[in-house]
Amino acid sequence: MIKVKWIFNSIFLGMLFLANLYNLANAQNHFYQKGLESFSHAHWQQARQQFTSAIHQAKKSKNRSAEIDAMLSLSDTYHVLGEFQSSITLLKKAQTLVANDEQRAVGLVNRLGTSYLSLGDYDQAEHFLKHGISLAKKLKMTPQFANLYNDLGRYYIALNQPKKAQPAFSKSSDLAKQTSDKNLQISANINLIRVLIENGNEIGLRTQLESIANLNQTLVNKSKKANTILAIGKLYRDAQHKFDLPEQWRSDAFQHYQQGQKLAELIQDKNALSYALGYLGQLYEDEQRYEHAVTYTRKAIFVAQSVQAKESLYRWEWQMARLYRAQGDLQEAINAYRQALFTLSEIRLKLTTGTRNTFKQIVGPIYFELADLLLKRAHSNLADAEAAQKDLMLVRDTLEQVKIAEVEDYFENKCFTVNKDKTILDDVSTQSAIIYPVILKDRLELLVSFGNEMKQYRIPVSAKIITRQIRNFRRRVEIFDSHNTYRGPAEKLYDWLITPLETELVKHQVETLVIVPGGPLRTIPLAALYNGKEFLIEQYAVVTTPGIKLTSPESLPVDQVKVLAYGLTKAVQGYEKLPNVQSELDNISGLFESEVYVDDSFLISKIEQNMRYGKHNIIHLATHGEFNSDPRKSFILTFDNKLTMDRLEDTVGIRRYQEQPLELLVLSACKTAAGDDRAALGLAGIALKSGARSAIATLWFTNDVANAQLISIFYDTLKKGKKSKAQALRYAQTELIKEERFSHPQQWAPFLLIGNWL
Secondary structure (H helix, E strand, C coil), X not given: CHHHHHHHHHHHHHHHHHHHHHHHHHHHHHHHHHHHHHHHCCCHHHHHHXXXXXXXXXXXXXXXXXXXXXXXXXXXXXXXXCCHHHHHHHHHHHHCCCCCCHHHHHXXXXXXXXXXXXXXXXXXXXXXXXXXXXXXXXXXXXXXXXXXXXXXXXXXXXXXXXXXXXXXXXXXXXXXXXXXXXXXXXXXXXXXXXXXXXXXXXXXXXXXXXXXXXXXXXXXXXXXXXXXXXXXXXXXXXXXXXXXXXXXXXXXXXXXXXXXXXXXXXXXXXXXXXXXXXXXXXXXXXXXXXXXXXXXXXXXXXXXXXXXXXXXXXXXXHHHHHHHHHXXXXXXXXXXXXXXXXXXXXXXXXXXXXXXXXXXXHHHHHHHHHHHHHHHHHHHCCCCHHHHHHHHHHHHXXXXXXXXXXXXHHHCCCCCCCCCCCXXXXXXXXXXXXXXXXXXXXXXXXXXXXXXXXXXXXXXXXXXXXHHHHHHHHHHHCCCCCCCCCHHHHHHHHHHHCHHHHHHHHHCCCCEEEECCCHHHHHCCHHXXXXXXXXXXXXXXXXXXXXXXXXXXXXCCHHHCEEEEEECXXXXXXXXXXXXXXXXXXXXXXHCEEEEEEHHHCCHHXXXXXXXXXXXXXXXXXXXXXXXXXXXXXXXXXXXCEEEHHHHHHHHHHHHHCCCCEEEEEEEEEXXXXXXXXXXXXXXXHHHHHCEEEEEEECCCCCHHHHXXXXXXXXXXXXXCCCCHHHHHHHHHHHHHHCHHHCCHHHHCCEEEEECCX
16 A cells, blocks of 8 residues: 555656646747747747746756757847947857757857857857858758858958958858748848949949839738838838939839838837938939928938937938938037937947948047037137137047047947046146047048137148058158168158148247047058158157047156066067067166066066056056957067957056056067058057057167167156157157167157157
8 A cells, every 4th residue: 555655646747747848838939939020020028027937947947958049049139239248148058059950050159159259259159150151051951051151251351342242142142042932032142233333343233123113012010011111112222322323223212112101100100200201302412402301311210219229310310310411400400410429429339330431431520510510610710719719628528539430449448538528638838739530431630729829721632642641752762772762752741740830830939749640540540741841750759649538648757667677689479589679678777667577477467467466557468469450459569469459458547446547658670551540549549458558669660689689768758857758759769760870760759658748
C-alpha cells in the first residue's frame, strides 16, 4: 500500500511539474506573441517589456529555444530604439546559448553585424556580416543570405563606398525574390535605387520604381505599405532633381505622397502622415509655391509634435525656416532655425552615431544657414552699430554650438566641460584677437573679436576655391622641396585670412591670434601662412581652439610644474625608432621636476597607475600617434599597446575630476591625414578628451632632430616664466626658422597649440 501511494504521489508531482512547465510555456508564448504584435505596430516600449517577460518565463521553464527567440526579438527592439550597445550586450549573452545551433547563430551574427554598424564600429560590423554570409552560404540559408547582403550594402554606404554597395543590394534583391520575401525585396531595391541615383545612373529607374510599387501593393502590413509608397515618391523627386528629368517625375512623386498621406490617415500612422505632409511641402518649396509649402509644412510640424517624432520634426522646422527666408521674413526664419536646432540638439547624437559625414550633410547645414542669415543681417545693419553687434554675437553663439556639436559627434559623447562664461575669453587679454573664419558657399566671412568689440569682414571667395587652396597648401607644405612651392597657396590664404585684419591688428597691438578653425582649415598649420616676406608666426603667436566655450583661460603656474614624461626610442609595433627622444626627455627632466618612463617602462598600466596617484600638471608623450576619421582608430603608441581615444579619457582624462587639473598635454610625433577634416577633429579635441586645459600636437610626423630641438626650446622658454605657452611655442618655431636646415615649414610648422594659450 505504501509503495502504491509513493507511486501515486510521484505521478501526481510529475504531472504537477509538467503542468507548471505547460503554464510557464504558455506564459512565455503569450508574452512573446504579444511582443511580436507590439513590435509590428511600432509600440517599441511595450515590445521591450513583453520580450523581457518572455525571456524570464523561458528561463524558468528551461526552454532554451524560446529564450533565444525572445532574446533575438528583444535585440531587434533595442536596435529600433537606438540602444545599440544594449543590443550587442544581449546578443553576446545569447551567443553562449546558440553554440550548437548554427541556424540561429546566423541570425545572431547578422544582428551583431548590424548593431556594430549602427554603433559605428565598422571593423566589427564587417567581421560579423562577412562571417554571417559565410555561415549562411555553408548552411544554404537563402533568406538569411539575402538579409546579410542588404546589411553589407548598408555597411558600404556607411563607409561612403556606393560602388561596392550596389552589387550587394542587387544580390540581396535577387535572393529575396527567390524566397518570396517581399519586404526584403522592396527594402533592397529601394536601397539599390538610392545608390544608382547617387552614382549618377538613371537608366531603367522608372521601370524599377514601378516594379517596387506593384510589389508593394501585395503587402498585407499597411504601415509598411504606406512608408514604401512615400519612399518611392522620394526617389522620384530625388531622381528628377539629380538628372533634371521631365516634370512627369515630379507629378509621380506628388501622386505617391498623396497616396501615402491617405493610407497613413486611414490607418492612423502619424509618423508616416508627418512625412507625407512634409514631403508635399518640400515639393511645393522646390516649385517656389510658398503658400502651399507653408500650409503642408505647418501640418507636418503639428502631426510630428503630436507624437513627439523629433527625427521628422526638426526636418519640418528646418523646412519652415527656409520658407520664411525665401519669402524675406528674416526674423521668423531666424526663430524657426533656432527651434529646429533646439529639437535637433535632443536627438543629434542618435542621428550621427555610427555614420560618417552625417554631421556635415545633415546637421551642419542648419547651423551654417542660420549663421549665414545672421551675418547678412549684421552686414546690412552697419549703420546701427548696436544691432550689428547683437547679430554678430548671435552668429558667434551659433558657431560655438557648431564647434561643440562637431567635437561631441566625433567622439560620440557629451562629456566635455563647457566654459559657462561666454565672454571671459574676450576679457582675458587686450593683446589677443579671436578669429572665426566662416567658409560659406559663396564667400568667406571673418568674425573677429578685439576685446569686447566684434568686427565682420567679407571676402568674395567661394568655399570651393578656398578649400582647393587649403588642400594644395597642406600637400605642399608637408613635403620639403627646395623650390618652396608651398608659398603660392600660403600667400593666397594669407591674403584672404589675415590681410583684411592687418590694420585693426596693429591698432589693437595684438600679439596673439586665437583662431577657431572649421572644416578644411583644421588640417593646415596656420602659423605657416606667408605674406611674401615672413610667416604669420614671425608676426604673432598663433593658437587654435575647437571653441571658446571649450577653452579654460588659466595661466600655467611655472613654479609648480611637475612633468610626467613617456617616450619611445626603439622601433615597436611596426613603427620606426625615435633616437632623439631620450635627449628630449633628458632636457625636460633637467628643467622641471619630472618622472620619466622610456621604452619598456612606457606601458599603459603605468600610465593608469601614475594618473590615479600622480600630482603632475604636464604630461609629455614623445611617441608616434595617429588621428583617424574614425575615433576608434585614433591612438597614441605605447611600448606594449595603443592608447586609444576612449582609453585616453579613461586614464589621462580622469584628471579633469581631480583638484589639480592637467595644464598641458604634449604629443611630439603624431600625424593626421592630409585633407581629412574629420580626422583633424580628433587632433582639435585631444585636449578635451584628455581633460587638459591645452595641448601641443603635430599635424604630421617630422624630423626627429627638429622635434627634439623645438621641444627643448619651448620648455626652456616656458621655464623662464615670462612668456605664455603660445609665445613660448612661437619663440621655439622662430628659432628653428633662423636655422637653414630647419627653416622650411615642413620642420617646424606642424606643431599646434590647442586650447588655452596663456
